[in-house]
């Protein structure tokens with residue numbers, strides 16, 4: 559069985575595409591895949607009831623991503639790879655990267671190829687490139703490795719030792735969005751107004767640096783404030799929605815220390831930092847049925 563986990567970006571999304579640091583955590587929910595030798599190559603995606611042959615020119619991105627992955631293996635039998643996923647797609651939780659990591663992990667397993675989790679994450683970048691055009695690589699790296707980590711594009715993940723467990727509550731707005739489009743929208747804003755957007759990225763970097771210290775020092779109150787500030791900067795890049803704003807407010811009213819968009823924005827998910835598990839449960843109830851609690855230790 560191959561496995562790729564989902565992730566929550568704590569701070570730094572979007573800026574990370576442009577070379578600034580970001581902090582992310584791996585969550586337990588993810589994607590599983592099983593590969594078996596078969597008559598022909600086939601990718602079966604149970605959640606969407608899809609069976610796709612690899613095709614580098616295919617109309618369906620999954621066909622192109624599967625072809626890009628298979629091209630990396632020489633001398634192999636045809637393979638059928640079956641995927642199950644526990645993450646909503648287009649929600650900012652890294653569903654596509656988790657599937658890519660799980661697929662490669664499963665194929666490695668059946669072909670008896672061993673590589674480290676970090677190498678597995680790097681191998682899944684070809685998969686992400688099909689979906690996102692210009693991915694920073696944070697999703698595939700975190701999906702393979704997990705924990706709490708600082709990521710800078712093109713560099714290995716740097717684990718962050720969190721003095722206290724991080725109690726996160728993740729809520730899905732029900733609006734899916736395209737990472738490719740949201741990244742392109744920020745790119746357009748950067749080209750039109752390089753000073754404003756450049757300053758925003760620099761401010762996000764400061765928040766990321768301070769958040770690293772807050773996590774290492776177990777200062778959850780400071781971390782919550784930094785999350786709120788990062789959320790405002792993402793809103794200024796037009797990445798929030800009315801629904802996400804309302805959900806962040808509900809979470810804060812229910813006792814969250816901070817709340818923000820996670821991932822590409824324009825819908826998708828938000829998350830809140832809770833001071834403890836009881837408060838996390840209250841926030842989850844306030845946010846509604848689809849919200850879930852993720853407790854991260856590192």
Ligand code: PMV
Nearest residue numbers: 572650652693694737821822
């Ligand atoms: O695809 P998502 O929604 O999990 O977000 C990825 C994070 C971005 O910074 C928006 C894009 C990237 O490649 O880092």
